Amino acid sequence: MPDWHRDEDGLALRVVLDGCEHLLRADFLRGSMGYRLRKGGGRGEAVARAIGLKKSATPSVLDATAGLGRDAFLFAWLGCPVIAVERQAEIHALLADALKRAEDDSEVAQRLAGRLQLIHGDSIFVLEQLASGPEAACPEVVYLDPMHPQRRSAGTVRKEMRIFRGLxxxxxxxxxxxxxALRVARRRVVVKRPRKGEPLGGKDPAHMMEGKSTRYDIYLTAGLGNARDSTSAVD
Ligand SMILES: C[S@@+](CC[C@H](N)C(=O)[O-])C[C@H]1O[C@@H](n2cnc3c(N)ncnc32)[C@H](O)[C@@H]1O
Known part of the structure; x- marks a missing residue:
């Protein structure tokens, strides 16, 4: 049973690691995420460029691996309509609480304008449903940031990541x-990988965008039969 904790900063999961108690929570407005937003809102970040976000293009995104929602929140903050799917129940609960707290701030709520929607479920199922539904309901971009096998020794991995991985x-x-994802995205699928990691499933992307420690592999889907909207401003 998860050990829930609630304080003035919202809902958290209480986890013991190496004999010490830690609180795991999602938070969009404080800590590293708040800093990221204050530092220009993230438009220039590699992840934003990878999904094709520009002043003139705010593609619809299905974030199929929502986790603590940092990427999904950033996309919505920058103007993209986002559906974020998380299958792990506790992580989804943390995410929902963080979104509610963020939207309690009227300025944040106004800027987000309800663009970030959360789903608790398995994205493979959600994508299968979309594939058999109307084309217009399919997102332009599907974004994937799956957990990858741990390469570094436990000592060098950030505590939050170790707790998260344990869950x-x-x-x-x-x-x-x-x-x-490749069957559903109307424009592209973007996969976040470790900078030196193999492409997911050994499948070579059309483009790679490298950051300091991460890489974004971009698979273009327009023209593959599921390019349902060639008039989009995303390229
Ligand atoms: C590395 S985390 C994502 C972190 C996230 N990008 C962020 O900005 O906080 C991966 C998450 O994807 C979720 N996940 C993986 N496969 C999934 C699937 N098929 N459906 C829904 N969630 C999935 C995992 O439960 C985990 O919470």
């Missing part, structure tokens, strides 16, 4: 998720 495991079905 969600390793996303061993990520290759299947990529296959489903």
């Amino acid at each position: 969600v495991g390793e996303d061993l079905d990520a290759e299947r998720l990529l296959e489903s």
Whole structure:
């Protein structure tokens, strides 16, 4: 049973690691996420460029691996309509609480304008449903940031990541998720990888965008039969 904790900063999961108690929570407005937003709102970040976000283009995004919602929140903050799907129940609860707290701030709520929607469920199922539904309901971009096998020794991995990994495991079905995403995205699928990691499932992307420690692999889907909206401003 998860050990829930609530204080003035919202909902958290209380976890013991190396004999010490830690609180895991999602928070969009404080800490590193708040800093990221204050520092220009993230438009120039590699992840924003990878999904094709520009002043003139705010593509619809399905974030199929929402986690603590940092990427999803950033996309919505920058103007994209976002559906964020998380299958792990505790992580989804933290995410929902963080979104509610963020929207309690009227300025934030006004800027987000309800663009970030959360779903608790498995994205493979959600994508299958979309694939069999109307084309217009499919997102332009599907974004994937699955957990990847741990390469570094436990000592060098950030505590939050170790706690998170203990809860969600390793996303061993990520290759299947990529296959489903490629069938649904109208413009592109973007996969976040470790900078030196193999492409997911050994599948070579059309473009790679490198950051300091991460890489974004971009698979273009327009023209593959599921390019349902060639008039989009995203390229
Ligand atoms: C590395 S985290 C994502 C972090 C996130 N990008 C962020 O900005 O906070 C991966 C998350 O994806 C979730 N996940 C993986 N496969 C999924 C699937 N098929 N459906 C829904 N959630 C999934 C995991 O439970 C985990 O919480």
